[in-house]
Amino acid sequence: MKRFRPLLWLLWCLIIAAPLVFVGLEYEWGKGLWNATLRTDRLRFLVSDIPAWVGGHWLDVIGVLVFLGAVVGFLKLWQLTAWVQWRGEVETRTRGRVRQAGAMIVVILILTLSCRHLADTQIEWGVMVCTYILLALGLNLIVGMTGLLVLGYAGFVAVGAYTFAVLHQQFGLSLWLAFLPAALVGGLTGFLLGLPSLRLRGDYLAIVTLGFGETVRFLIKNLVGEQSIIISRPARVPSLMSENAAWRWLFPDGLTRLKTELWVAVALVVLSIWLIRNLTHSRIGRAWIAIREDETAAAAMGIPTVRLKLLAFTLSAIWAAVGGVFFVAHNTSANPEMFGFGESVLILSMVVLGGMGSGPGPIVGAIVLYLLPEVLRERFPVLISYRPMIVGGLMVAMMIFRPQGLVGSLRRKIELKEEQP
Amino acid sequence: MKTLLQLDDVHTGYGLTEILHGVSLTVNDGEIVTVLGANGAGKSTLLMTICGVNPTREGDILFDGQSIANRPAHEIVRAGISQSPEGRRIFPRLTVRENLEMGAYQSGRLDNLDRMFTFFPILKERQKQLGGTLSGGEQQMLAIARALMACPRLLLLDEPSLGLAPLIVIKIFEIIREINQAGTAILLVEQNANMALHIAHRGYVLETGRIVLADTAPNLVNNDQVKKSYLGA
Amino acid sequence: MNGAVELETIIGGISRGAIYALIALGYTMVYGILGMINFAHGEIYMVGSFAAIVTLAILTTLTSASFGLAGCLVLSMGAAMLVAAAFGFTNERIAYRPLRRSHALAPLISAIGVSTFLQNFVMNAQTKDKVDFPRAFSDPLWERKLEIVGVHVALIQLIVLAMAVGLMVLLHLFITRSRTGKAMRACSQDKTMAALVGIPVDRVISLTFAVGSALAAAAGMMFTMYNGQTRFDVGYTAGVTAFTAAVLGGIGNIPGAMLGGFVIGLVEDLTAYHLGADWKYVAVFALLITVLIVRPRGLLGERVADKV
Ligand SMILES: Nc1ncnc2c1ncn2[C@@H]1O[C@H](COP(=O)(O)OP(=O)(O)OP(=O)(O)O)[C@@H](O)[C@H]1O
Ligand SMILES: [Mg+2]
Numbered sequence: 001m002k003r004f005r006p007l008l009w010l011l012w013c014l015i016i017a018a019p020l021v022f023v024g025l026e027y028e029w030g031k032g033l034w035n036a037t038l039r040t041d042r043l044r045f046l047v048s049d050i051p052a053w054v055g056g057h058w059l060d061v062i063g064v065l066v067f068l069g070a071v072v073g074f075l076k077l078w079q080l081t082a083w084v085q086w087r088g089e090v091e092t093r094t095r096g097r098v099r100q101a102g103a104m105i106v107v108i109l110i111l112t113l114s115c116r117h118l119a120d121t122q123i124e125w126g127v128m129v130c131t132y133i134l135l136a137l138g139l140n141l142i143v144g145m146t147g148l149l150v151l152g153y154a155g156f157v158a159v160g161a162y163t164f165a166v167l168h169q170q171f172g173l174s175l176w177l178a179f180l181p182a183a184l185v186g187g188l189t190g191f192l193l194g195l196p197s198l199r200l201r202g203d204y205l206a207i208v209t210l211g212f213g214e215t216v217r218f219l220i221k222n223l224v225g226e227q228s229i230i231i232s233r234p235a236r237v238p239s240l241m242s243e244n245a246a247w248r249w250l251f252p253d254g255l256t257r258l259k260t261e262l263w264v265a266v267a268l269v270v271l272s273i274w275l276i277r278n279l280t281h282s283r284i285g286r287a288w289i290a291i292r293e294d295e296t297a298a299a300a301m302g303i304p305t306v307r308l309k310l311l312a313f314t315l316s317a318i319w320a321a322v323g324g325v326f327f328v329a330h331n332t333s334a335n336p337e338m339f340g341f342g343e344s345v346l347i348l349s350m351v352v353l354g355g356m357g358s359g360p361g362p363i364v365g366a367i368v369l370y371l372l373p374e375v376l377r378e379r380f381p382v383l384i385s386y387r388p389m390i391v392g393g394l395m396v397a398m399m400i401f402r403p404q405g406l407v408g409s410l411r412r413k414i415e416l417k418e419e420q421p
Numbered sequence: 422m423k424t425l426l427q428l429d430d431v432h433t434g435y436g437l438t439e440i441l442h443g444v445s446l447t448v449n450d451g452e453i454v455t456v457l458g459a460n461g462a463g464k465s466t467l468l469m470t471i472c473g474v475n476p477t478r479e480g481d482i483l484f485d486g487q488s489i490a491n492r493p494a495h496e497i498v499r500a501g502i503s504q505s506p507e508g509r510r511i512f513p514r515l516t517v518r519e520n521l522e523m524g525a526y527q528s529g530r531l532d533n534l535d536r537m538f539t540f541f542p543i544l545k546e547r548q549k550q551l552g553g554t555l556s557g558g559e560q561q562m563l564a565i566a567r568a569l570m571a572c573p574r575l576l577l578l579d580e581p582s583l584g585l586a587p588l589i590v591i592k593i594f595e596i597i598r599e600i601n602q603a604g605t606a607i608l609l610v611e612q613n614a615n616m617a618l619h620i621a622h623r624g625y626v627l628e629t630g631r632i633v634l635a636d637t638a639p640n641l642v643n644n645d646q647v648k649k650s651y652l653g654a
Numbered sequence: 655m656n657g658a659v660e661l662e663t664i665i666g667g668i669s670r671g672a673i674y675a676l677i678a679l680g681y682t683m684v685y686g687i688l689g690m691i692n693f694a695h696g697e698i699y700m701v702g703s704f705a706a707i708v709t710l711a712i713l714t715t716l717t718s719a720s721f722g723l724a725g726c727l728v729l730s731m732g733a734a735m736l737v738a739a740a741f742g743f744t745n746e747r748i749a750y751r752p753l754r755r756s757h758a759l760a761p762l763i764s765a766i767g768v769s770t771f772l773q774n775f776v777m778n779a780q781t782k783d784k785v786d787f788p789r790a791f792s793d794p795l796w797e798r799k800l801e802i803v804g805v806h807v808a809l810i811q812l813i814v815l816a817m818a819v820g821l822m823v824l825l826h827l828f829i830t831r832s833r834t835g836k837a838m839r840a841c842s843q844d845k846t847m848a849a850l851v852g853i854p855v856d857r858v859i860s861l862t863f864a865v866g867s868a869l870a871a872a873a874g875m876m877f878t879m880y881n882g883q884t885r886f887d888v889g890y891t892a893g894v895t896a897f898t899a900a901v902l903g904g905i906g907n908i909p910g911a912m913l914g915g916f917v918i919g920l921v922e923d924l925t926a927y928h929l930g931a932d933w934k935y936v937a938v939f940a941l942l943i944t945v946l947i948v949r950p951r952g953l954l955g956e957r958v959a960d961k962v
Contacts (some may be wrong), residue, residue: 007749009748012744013744016737016741016744017775017779019705019708019709019737020701020704020705020708020775020776020779020780021779023711023712025708025711025780025781025785027786031790032788032789033710033711033714033788033789033790033791034707034710034711034714034788034792035711035715036708036711036712036715036716037713037715038716063737069858106719123843126896147757147759149759149762149763153767162934173789196943196946196947197946200946200950202758202759202762203690203691203758203762203870204691204901204950206691206693206762207691207693207894207897207942208942208943208946210894210937211894211939211942212938212939213897214891214894214935215935215936215939218932218933218935218936219936221932222932222933222936245724309893322909335855341887342770343892347765348763348766349767349770352763356759366729385778386774386778387776388770388771388773388774389770389771389774389778390771391767391770392766392767392768392769392771392772392773393767393771394767395763395764395767395770396748396749396764396768396771398754398763399749399753399756399760399761399763399767400753403756403757403760416756416757416759416760472849472850473849474849474850476845493854493856494849494850494852494855495849495852495853495854495855498850498851499852503850503851503852504850506847506850510844510846510847510850511845512839512840512843512847512848513843514839514843515836515839515843519836519839522833522836523837523840523848523851524851526833526837526851526852526853527851527852567662567851568851571851571852576744595677627689645711645943
């Protein structure tokens with residue numbers, strides 16, 4: 001009986017889902033009534049199409065599994081090198097830096113070499129993945145490092161994006177000049193929201209930030225307007241196709257706008273990784289971890305918990321704002337609907353999937369949850385439309401089976417699984 | 422005499438620390454058995470393990486011949502074991518009467534209320550009052566009465582005299598004996614070793630998670646070690 | 655300012671408030687027993703609203719609505735409550751129970767996962783467009799106006815109010831009088847002790863989720879009937895609003911949730927009337943922040959303050 005438990009649960013879930021899945025609705029306007037229809041196509045989909053499809057595409061399925069395994073394996077190996085060093089002698093700062101710088105150089109080399117051969121769609125993926133990595137890194141500062149659940153992260157992204165959009169609309173400000181004011185406004189918003197809410201218990205904070213995310217959208221709609229704001233060409237990342245010889249030796253063909261954007265995005269990510277790494281390995285970072293592990297004990301040890309949480313919150317908001325500016329410039333327009341709850345959850349799930357509080361976690365999360373569905377879009381068109389559902393299911397499964405995430409540390413696992421007193 | 426409760430080499434603990442390192446003891450039908458031990462020896466942990474609140478990590482617990490180790494707590498109550506825990510743990514925002522009704526959750530024996538009210542007349546007066554507003558002594562009576570509402574065959578009492586005035590302590594012990602004479606076996610954990618050995622038939626001494634001594638109550642009273650450590654003589 | 659219009663606004667606000675109170679009850683019950691916020695609660699409400707419409711459609715198609723208007727509405731509400739109870743029960747089993755002993759962050763995240771899953775499940779299974787409540791069932795209730803001391807009140811407002819208050823009274827009786835209800839209160843006060851007296855704590859927790867979800871579904875059905883339409887993402891706003899109501903009344907406190915619901919309904923409708931409908935949500939959020947700063951234990955909460 002026990003062995004069939006999971007199957008029984010699956011059956012039960014199908015039963016309770018059935019009324020919403022198998023009943024279709026057709027409106028009869030004249031009478032103002034709905035007519036119910038039986039959606040036999042769905043039944044067929046479940047019992048014959050999916051098995052047939054998997055049967056026909058089993059190579060793809062294996063390919064995806066291998067890819068996932070490779071990503072995780074690579075990062076595990078990466079962690080292992082750190083661990084070996086740590087066992088032998090305490091990892092010195094320089095050594096860590098060398099290791100990291102090495103990895104960056106490898107990534108940049110690969111990019112430079114392949115840049116010429118990449119198609120536009122692939123570069124587009126690259127830009128978006130970098131944007132999501134940027135955002136996930138920022139969210140990881142607060143969710144992963146300090147252990148505070150923020151559900152309205154897209155709200156901060158929107159603040160940054162709209163600071164840029166409005167400044168651009170009013171004064172024709174360009175992307176480069178917008179980073180600073182956007183970061184300022186974003187940071188200030190985070191600070192002001194954190195001031196009252198960071199004294200609250202975790203779940204209250206989560207719901208306050210959830211409300212905040214939605215409020216920002218309403219405010220933008222009411223104060224700025226529902227129509228998109230277009231970012232004009234000169235304000236965006238330029239293309240480097242001109243005759244300027246300074247960078248000709250590196251990119252003999254010049255860079256299209258999209259390629260330049262990719263480089264800017266990579267630079268932003270590299271800069272973030274460097275900043276965040278230094279931050280988390282400092283006194284501040286250790287204090288954050290102490291707060292995450294046991295806030296009461298941290299406070300008792302004299303760590304100014306509220307001030308440090310406020311700092312993490314503000315920094316995370318700044319990252320979001322910067323990401324927002326870049327995203328809008330890349331996207332060429334800003335619209336309130338782009339920054340909904342779904343976006344917040346997507347970014348959160350990247351952090352959760354990769355590993356809350358781990359350095360490379362958000363990067364893996366962003367790659368798996370953004371790049372994988374995009375790359376597979378043509379072969380598995382359902383993946384994109386079902387992504388939010390899969391993301392939701394993954395978040396539950398991760399918490400139950402692997403709370404530390406794909407590349408999280410054992411320490412984090414113990415922290416998350418420990419019994420609460 | 423029939424064995425009612427039997428613990429075989431029971432291990433348990435919290436998180437990574439083991440608290441009980443193999444405890445074996447028995448309680449027979451109709452007996453009062455007391456467990457003595459210093460603070461932190463693991464007496465309360467022992468009772469909670471019997472009741473299924475703490476997991477049994479190794480060993481077995483038999484009640485009436487059936488294994489109850491790691492059964493859900495409510496099934497153990499249904500089988501016939503109930504506990505008046507350390508610190509009384511009255512439901513503070515339920516009335517006295519509702520507290521008693523909760524005691525009868527498994528047995529459904531609401532007719533027991535009258536018996537409890539004759540045991541503890543004060544509870545009848547306070548029926549409508551919230552549990553949290555009772556005095557310490559009243560709460561202790563309520564805790565015992567609540568445990569009795571389950572009509573247990575084995576009653577576990579954890580420090581029933583804790584924090585009570587001497588006169589009330591004597592009264593509580595009289596009641597314990599009365600309950601026992603009505604046919605309920607009792608496993609009694611007490612700091613007041615004098616009183617406990619006085620009414621008990623047998624006793625065990627628990628030291629840092631191990632049983633170090635087991636004997637009849639009169640023998641324990643005369644045991645030098647017990648005298649020194651627990652009777653303050 | 656027209657006094658009668660103002661009064662009508664207030665009556666509308668009270669009807670909506672009664673609905674929010676029903677949702678808030680679910681938050682408060684779960685919080686009382688687990689000390690956690692059920693983040694998927696808003697989605698259960700949304701599922702309830704869809705289940706009601708689907709039931710009405712089935713009734714229309716299979717029986718040509720031969721149960722009459724009232725019969726169909728009651729049946730659909732009952733069905734929605736059943737479906738939602740099943741969803742709530744499953745939510746607890748999957749997202750909460752395996753994580754009961756974990757770090758506080760874990761169940762929050764898994765509940766967000768469930769919430770995302772449900773939203774997109776309904777979007778994929780039904781539609782991403784707005785779904786109208788069948789007009790044939792709601793219009794007659796809007797058209798019947800009653801005049802009470804010079805104020806026009808639609809029948810539907812009275813019905814919504816009466817049903818919501820009726821459910822709340824039923825819940826109150828259940829919690830205070832029935833054996834299971836008392837066991838629920840016992841569990842919320844001391845779960846270990848509840849287990850020691852023989853209460854099957856896990857079953858009581860499941861039941862709490864199921865009952866709270868059923869109430870949310872009733873609210874979902876009535877709100878859809880009242881508002882005219884629903885969509886896969888309505889649970890999110892309604893959830894935060896009802897949560898504000900629960901906090902306002904004092905979370906974990908059942909009468910508090912009812913009071914909070916009425917206050918929120920009034921605040922919403924008065925803001926909408928004076929500032930415009932778009933400001934409703936902003937007002938609710940501002941209220942939430944204010945309550946959390948000024949009086950985190952809410953209007954009626956006493957002891958819970960230490961938990962915030
Ligand atoms: N919930 C818990 N988590 C972790 N450790 C615990 C817990 N409860 C008890 N302990 C530890 O287990 C040991 C035994 O505790 P227990 O309460 O069983 O002692 P006791 O014999 O009843 O003591 P006392 O006479 O003071 O009541 C103690 O060292 C205590 O710190
Ligand atoms: Mg003890």
